[in-house]
Amino acid sequence: MDRAIVVDHLTKNFEVNVKKPGLTGSVLSLIKPEKKIVRALKNISFSVQPGELVGFIGPNGAGKTTTLKVLSGLLYPTNGFIQVLNYDPWERKEEFLKKISLVMGQKRQLWWDLPAIESFELYKEIYELPQHEYAKNLEELVDLLEVRKILNIQVRKLSLGQRMRLELIATLLHKPEILFLDEPTIGLDVVAQQKIRDFLYNYNRKYNSTILLTSHNMDDVVNLARRVIVIDQGKIIFDGILDNLVSQFAKEKIIKVSLSSEENIKEIGKIGKVKKISYPLVILSVPRQTVAVAAAELLQNFPVEDLTIEETPIEEVIRTLFKGSIKNKK
Ligand SMILES: Nc1ncnc2c1ncn2[C@@H]1O[C@H](COP(=O)(O)OP(=O)(O)O)[C@@H](O)[C@H]1O
Ligand SMILES: [Mg+2]
Numbered sequence: 001m002d003r004a005i006v007v008d009h010l011t012k013n014f015e016v017n018v019k020k021p022g023l024t025g026s027v028l029s030l031i032k033p034e035k036k037i038v039r040a041l042k043n044i045s046f047s048v049q050p051g052e053l054v055g056f057i058g059p060n061g062a063g064k065t066t067t068l069k070v071l072s073g074l075l076y077p078t079n080g081f082i083q084v085l086n087y088d089p090w091e092r093k094e095e096f097l098k099k100i101s102l103v104m105g106q107k108r109q110l111w112w113d114l115p116a117i118e119s120f121e122l123y124k125e126i127y128e129l130p131q132h133e134y135a136k137n138l139e140e141l142v143d144l145l146e147v148r149k150i151l152n153i154q155v156r157k158l159s160l161g162q163r164m165r166l167e168l169i170a171t172l173l174h175k176p177e178i179l180f181l182d183e184p185t186i187g188l189d190v191v192a193q194q195k196i197r198d199f200l201y202n203y204n205r206k207y208n209s210t211i212l213l214t215s216h217n218m219d220d221v222v223n224l225a226r227r228v229i230v231i232d233q234g235k236i237i238f239d240g241i242l243d244n245l246v247s248q249f250a251k252e253k254i255i256k257v258s259l260s261s262e263e264n265i266k267e268i269g270k271i272g273k274v275k276k277i278s279y280p281l282v283i284l285s286v287p288r289q290t291v292a293v294a295a296a297e298l299l300q301n302f303p304v305e306d307l308t309i310e311e312t313p314i315e316e317v318i319r320t321l322f323k324g325s326i327k328n329k330k
Helices: 022-031 064-071 116-126 131-145 160-172 190-207 218-224 242-249 265-270 288-301 314-323
Strands: 005-018 034-048 053-057 079-084 100-104 178-182 210-215 227-232 235-241 252-259 273-278 281-287 304-311
Touching (some): 034 064, 034 079, 034 235, 053 190, 053 218, 064 100, 064 178, 100 160, 131 190, 160 190, 190 210, 210 218, 227 242, 227 314, 235 242, 242 314, 252 288
Parallel strands (some): 178 210
Antiparallel strands (some): 227 235, 252 281, 252 304
């Protein structure tokens, strides 16, 4: 198998009923329902190799969850071709379902009144796992996620972070080849987020599983994925190495200078956009094309002790991207 996931010109529309306000509206929509088409995915294409960990990012409503649902067979595509591990996902064949997992940050797979270990036993039955395989997988996951002490506690008594780690076990017990993760760190505190990230990183390395992870949290993506796909308003606006996203979309670079005196410091704004002055440090933002010229001018005309040129931070680039200012560049 060459590619684990193939998405080719995928379109997904939702038909929704529009109701006019008030009682008359309710009656009217019964007699003559008015439909509206929501175009959630507009002709998107990408593919993922086995073992890749890809970040799928975009603002709210961009189409991330819809994509994962189509890929895991919960939604039927309106148009286009998709294949996951050479299966047609919407057929939801048992064989296929045993090879994938969809984890939703906001959905729960554990029974809250039971200790997690009892839910795991049920999943063992659902996935028809042989006892030795179940025991081995569970043991590994419990170690990796450090949850041994909480396995026997009623799930509702645990913190969100603890619950999320147990949810992950429930979805990984059958060792899926592909893992679809929808906002796995949503609502977690920073420490819990980091634990989940470390786990996913190690899991991907250890088992060479294919992971597609959606998030609107940039930290997830920066820390985990080398490749990102950026989606906005149902269209893919970038697909590639994270670093290239910065060079493709960031129009400016950052120059940081350290000065040995405050002489001329007010003039420094002529060289570039001043982002911060806090003597001896000055931070400027300058157009990518003229960064060398700007650096030379600084060295010539100011008492520079130290100078570094940096890329615009990725978070900032994405923020501008989502604001739409450079969206139509591609
Ligand atoms: N079941 C549905 N019925 C109607 N519209 C939907 C449905 N699910 C999602 N949408 C719409 O499709 C678009 C994409 O939603 P979604 O995939 O959930 O975005 P994201 O996960 O990136 O926040 C949004 O405009 C959303 O309102
Ligand atoms: Mg979503």
